[in-house]
Amino acid sequence: MALNGTGGNRIGSETRDRVLAAAAELGYRPNTVARGLRTRRTHMLGFVGDNVATTPFAGQMIRGAHDAAREAGFLLLMVDTTGDPDETGEAIAALQERQIDGILLATMYHQVIDVPAEIKSTPVVLLDSRTADGSVTSVVPDERGGALGVLAELAAAGHRRIGHVTTAEDVEARHIRLTTWREHVTAYGLDADELFAESPEGRTHGGYDAAMRLLRRPERPTAIFCFNDRMAMGVYRAAAELGLSIPGDLSVVSYDDQELIAPELAPGLTSAALPHYEMGSWAAKELLRRLDEPDAEPVQHLMPCPIARRDSVAPA
Amino acid sequence: MALNGTGGNRIGSETRDRVLAAAAELGYRPNTVARGLRTRRTHMLGFVGDNVATTPFAGQMIRGAHDAAREAGFLLLMVDTTGDPDETGEAIAALQERQIDGILLATMYHQVIDVPAEIKSTPVVLLDSRTADGSVTSVVPDERGGALGVLAELAAAGHRRIGHVTTAEDVEARHIRLTTWREHVTAYGLDADELFAESPEGRTHGGYDAAMRLLRRPERPTAIFCFNDRMAMGVYRAAAELGLSIPGDLSVVSYDDQELIAPELAPGLTSAALPHYEMGSWAAKELLRRLDEPDAEPVQHLMPCPIARRDSVAPA
DNA sequence: GTGAAAGCGCTAACAC
């Protein structure tokens, strides 16, 4: 009671001091396992990810969750899976055996998922994914906001003929970014199809290919909004090959703001950042809050994507 | 005993079946906390990293350790720090309170460290770092081997005037890679200083700067060995500006094999890979082994760095 | 203001 500060004035201040002194002298540290057995609180959060530790930028989600948890005296017990449902179920079971207080269920990119049945009564918050019906608390990036942000950068520089280079992969991010862009150019009365090019894969080569096709059209766009930084890297290469200078002849904006790419390109790439750290932190805090308030209504949170402004945009 | 398979033939097979059936029916899962309290084994490994979750490629170390641990029924309890010794000490204490069975102490890049005093009796394996005196079991990349490997690629293509572009930052990797290169070109009777250029920072811009200086010298090298992929990215840019084609006029090899860079450059960059996954896996397995054999002699392991061959090397 | 004891869910030793 002296150590925990519990029991109010049940314990004399002089007695408490003696206890504290003895503890310090002995280097005493409470055994959290025994405490957990008794209190049924382990002060551990389970973190289940699908290849999150492996995915370069998604690691920031771990870090965000970690920091928020640690600040509250919690530690993260990690299980990384391949995303396979059976494996995820097993991971959750392994975590529950260890009596974790709650679960953070993370995906390496924004997607819609079903929550595994195993979770049941364990409090859970979804990280970078959400359920179709919104029945589980979750946080995902505000992709629409981010797309509007980079499009606004171009608009402010006077661009109207803004092309879009994207992947054909069927992911949430593609749909939202594409839809937002389409609305934007359509609002100018432009034909979106004429300004659109996609490639099977959202990587450098795909970006290069799509950009080559787009930039060779009779009325080429004055700016391109890329699905992601990797595709933007390909767009840079295509522009160089066609003798177009960035941002002189062509402005480029993108999404993801990957630290290994966006700031390293020449010129630096203006990109909407995926707020991985913030999402991780938000999810952990929200989960912690829910441990004390198990009946709180589920929340769907959209995390803003700040725009990293660099030198890839110039007046049209 | 039926569930754990312990107690040998103490329990009848028919009785065991009944127990198993009942457990399955109830969805019974043993409480690992209670078990840990009794057996003093939690089947959790502490993973202490300095910004490891944050560092893009180092995440593979976590994944390697995770997979090896999980295969043995262990889970990773993560603490990420800034690398500050006090913080690391506190992290270790937090882990010990939770009765973890052993500690993996990881750094985000290869370095020489002192082991925190707190560790004491807890079994520990160092990941991507080592002690000066070799008193603690550790695994680091075989940087010399990797450097020899990429230099051999160049030698096999007939290159002798091999330049080196590196960082001035005082890190293990710089020293080993530099020394290995110096020995290599000196063995050809060349003056290493004429083929050497460094920049304050090991990033793209630094690589560009150093390469510009190096490639403008009267007798320019026919190939460049770069400290890392980011600097290589700058070397590519410099070569392009000087009208030198890669690999036609200049071959380039590098170190790290970062997935976001080496395969994405055009042409693909030949690079020695940092075996992060393998190091993580080795460290966890070795730690697990040591839990049962606490008195085993410390081992210093060098993990080979495989060469990722791409298209940046051509005959001299 | 303080001492004593029960019990969290397990494992292992001890009976028979």
Added chain:
DNA sequence: GTGTTAGCGCTTTCAC
């Protein structure tokens, strides 16, 4: 082959 019990290190209730 099976039933019983102590105890891991804590927290909390009860008694005084």
